[in-house]
Amino acid sequence: MSGESSPQKPTSPPPRKKVTIASLHALRQERTPITVLTAYDYPTARAASTNGIDITLVGDSLAQVCLGYSSTTSLTLDEMLHHCRAVARGSSAPFLVADMPFGSYYTGPEDTIRAAVRMLQEGNAEAVKLEGGSEIAARVKALTSIGIPVMAHVGLLPQRHTALSGYRVQGRTAESARSILHSALALEEAGAFSIVLEAIPASLAAYITSRLKVPTIGIGAGPGCSGQVLVWDDVMGTWAGHKAKFVRRFGDVKSEVERGVKAYANAVRDGSFPHHGKEGYVMDDGEIEKLLEMEGDREWLWNPPKPSN
Numbered sequence: 420m421s422g423e424s425s426p427q428k429p430t431s432p433p434p435r436k437k438v439t440i441a442s443l444h445a446l447r448q449e450r451t452p453i454t455v456l457t458a459y460d461y462p463t464a465r466a467a468s469t470n471g472i473d474i475t476l477v478g479d480s481l482a483q484v485c486l487g488y489s490s491t492t493s494l495t496l497d498e499m500l501h502h503c504r505a506v507a508r509g510s511s512a513p514f515l516v517a518d519m520p521f522g523s524y525y526t527g528p529e530d531t532i533r534a535a536v537r538m539l540q541e542g543n544a545e546a547v548k549l550e551g552g553s554e555i556a557a558r559v560k561a562l563t564s565i566g567i568p569v570m571a572h573v574g575l576l577p578q579r580h581t582a583l584s585g586y587r588v589q590g591r592t593a594e595s596a597r598s599i600l601h602s603a604l605a606l607e608e609a610g611a612f613s614i615v616l617e618a619i620p621a622s623l624a625a626y627i628t629s630r631l632k633v634p635t636i637g638i639g640a641g642p643g644c645s646g647q648v649l650v651w652d653d654v655m656g657t658w659a660g661h662k663a664k665f666v667r668r669f670g671d672v673k674s675e676v677e678r679g680v681k682a683y684a685n686a687v688r689d690g691s692f693p694h695h696g697k698e699g700y701v702m703d704d705g706e707i708e709k710l711l712e713m714e715g716d717r718e719w720l721w722n723p724p725k726p727s728n
């Protein structure tokens with residue numbers, strides 16, 4: 420059969436090319452913005468993977484948006500690994516990064532390595548993300564020197580919200596900005612393949628990006644970064660908590676979910692669901708009569724409810 424005249428077979432779209440650290444650096448080089456989205460389970464990972472996201476991040480925001488904790492510091496390494504494995508099963512094309520949970524990288528280089536190895540081996544992550552500045556550069560180096568890719572994270576550090584008395588924009592003064600810049604340079608020097616800049620002024624983020632060779636990923640850091648990241652629930656409009664200034668909602672999934680749940684509950688209550696014919700099963704011919712005969716219940720008669728729609 421010649422290819423020209425035969426009709427196109429309805430096939431699924433060709434699998435995307437696997438994103439690698441090299442391909443991410445190439446995007447930075449050609450100034451194509453890198454797209455990063457968090458994912459917490461198999462369906463969110465699938466959606467990111469099949470719709471053009473470059474990096475899937477299993478963020479520790481998981482603690483708040485999926486598990487109902489009041490902050491990310493409650494999340495354990497085991498909880499992270501459980502979600503990471505689910506995301507890995509659904510995220511085939513994007514590069515897969517996962518947050519090292521609070522407390523899993525402070526007690527020494529050996530514990531840091533052990534926890535990061537679990538993230539890769541048990542969680543199937545390809546890289547780990549660590550929050551902190553120059554003070555954790557040695558930890559980052561301990562990981563990158565043995566081939567564990569690290570994404571750094573500077574600026575607003577949610578894992579330190581208690582010490583910092585809340586979530587505040589960082590780097591508004593020259594002194595604070597310089598400290599963030601020098602942290603970013605130290606983390607690049609320690610081998611980080613990319614750096615997240617969270618909640619810092621746009622001019623500072625653009626300047627840091629110009630001083631680094633590795634791509635920067637901004638969240639609340641303006642358009643001058645090499646890429647952008649947002650939390651899934653913020654993008655979809657399913658997060659009911661505080662909406663940070665940097666969030667833009669691209670979907671209204673919350674109202675769609677409300678509509679669906681209410682419609683289902685109403686249909687069950689008014690008897691319109693399930694429909695006897697369309698959504699149920701029938702016995703083989705004559706078998707209900709046989710059953711009633713066996714049970715001595717020949718008088719029993721079933722009148723299926725009339726569908727109300």
Ligand SMILES: Nc1nc(=O)c2c([nH]1)NC[C@@H]1CN(c3ccc(C(=O)N[C@@H](CCC(=O)O)C(=O)O)cc3)CN21
Pocket residue numbers: 479480483484491575577586587588618650652653658661662663664665
């Ligand atoms: N849904 C959600 N989105 C996130 O981006 C996110 C989480 N959860 N959980 C983990 C961390 C916490 N993050 C946060 C949390 C609060 C602010 C916030 O309230 N920012 C203030 C800054 C005010 C200021 O200093 O001027 C804001 O209103 O933007 C920012 C980032 C980012 N991460």
Ligand SMILES: CC(C)C(=O)C(=O)O
Pocket residue numbers: 457477478479480481518615638648649650
């Ligand atoms: C918002 C991103 C950068 C993150 O760290 C998270 O989702 O936990």
Ligand SMILES: [Mg+2]
Pocket residue numbers: 478479480491518577
């Ligand atoms: Mg995080």
